[in-house]
Amino acid sequence: CQNYTLYTSQMIGPETIRTKVIPRYPQVEGVEAILDRAKDPLRKQGLLWHHQGSGQTYLMAFAAARLVRDPAYDGPTVLVVLDRFNLLDQVTDEFTTAGVPRIQVAETKEQLRELLREDARGVIITTIFRFHEAGVLNRRSNIIVLVDEAHRTQEGRLGAEMRIALPNARLFGLTGT
Numbered sequence: 271c272q273n274y275t276l277y278t279s280q281m282i283g284p285e286t287i288r289t290k291v292i293p294r295y296p297q298v299e300g301v302e303a304i305l306d307r308a309k310d311p312l313r314k315q316g317l318l319w320h321h322q323g324s325g326q327t328y329l330m331a332f333a334a335a336r337l338v339r340d341p342a343y344d345g346p347t348v349l350v351v352l353d354r355f356n357l358l359d360q361v362t363d364e365f366t367t368a369g370v371p372r373i374q375v376a377e378t379k380e381q382l383r384e385l386l387r388e389d390a391r392g393v394i395i396t397t398i399f400r401f402h403e404a405g406v407l408n409r410r411s412n413i414i415v416l417v418d419e420a421h422r423t424q425e426g427r428l429g430a431e432m433r434i435a436l437p438n439a440r441l442f443g444l445t446g447t
């Protein structure tokens with residue numbers, strides 16, 4: 271099924287090796303839950319729990335690709351929020367090699383603020399730390415936020431600042447703890 275098949279490309283020596291990535295059932299169920307909830311005007315958030323090593327990054331990649339490609343979401347901004355700087359390159363590489371469309375990386379607070387204030391669409395990958403003292407950045411309701419390792423950041427000051435910055439966003443936390 272084209273909605274649940276991604277292809278990664280990896281250079282091994284002089285050759286590019288393409289690998290088909292097909293999700294497990296918990297990933298499919300998680301993506302479907304995100305898609306359904308993102309359309310629901312009354313339920314703006316959710317928490318997906320999967321055990322460590324269950325492929326949360328691919329779950330986010332499948333969800334982001336589906337959200338960006340589906341006209342029902344009206345050209346959304348899918349914000350992938352990480353809690354560690356060293357994950358930016360890893361997640362960006364995984365999303366890129368898997369063919370997730372329209373990816374941008376907000377590497378600084380200023381870049382994130384500019385992208386959101388200018389109403390950028392597509393996928394933005396950033397860290398939770400870039401929301402520090404951001405104020406309101408965008409009031410659109412078709413901003414879908416996927417927070418990796420949500421248990422680490424969403425009950426504190428940075429989680430609150432992210433909610434202030436995106437008051438009408440759809441928020442989905444992923445956790446393995």
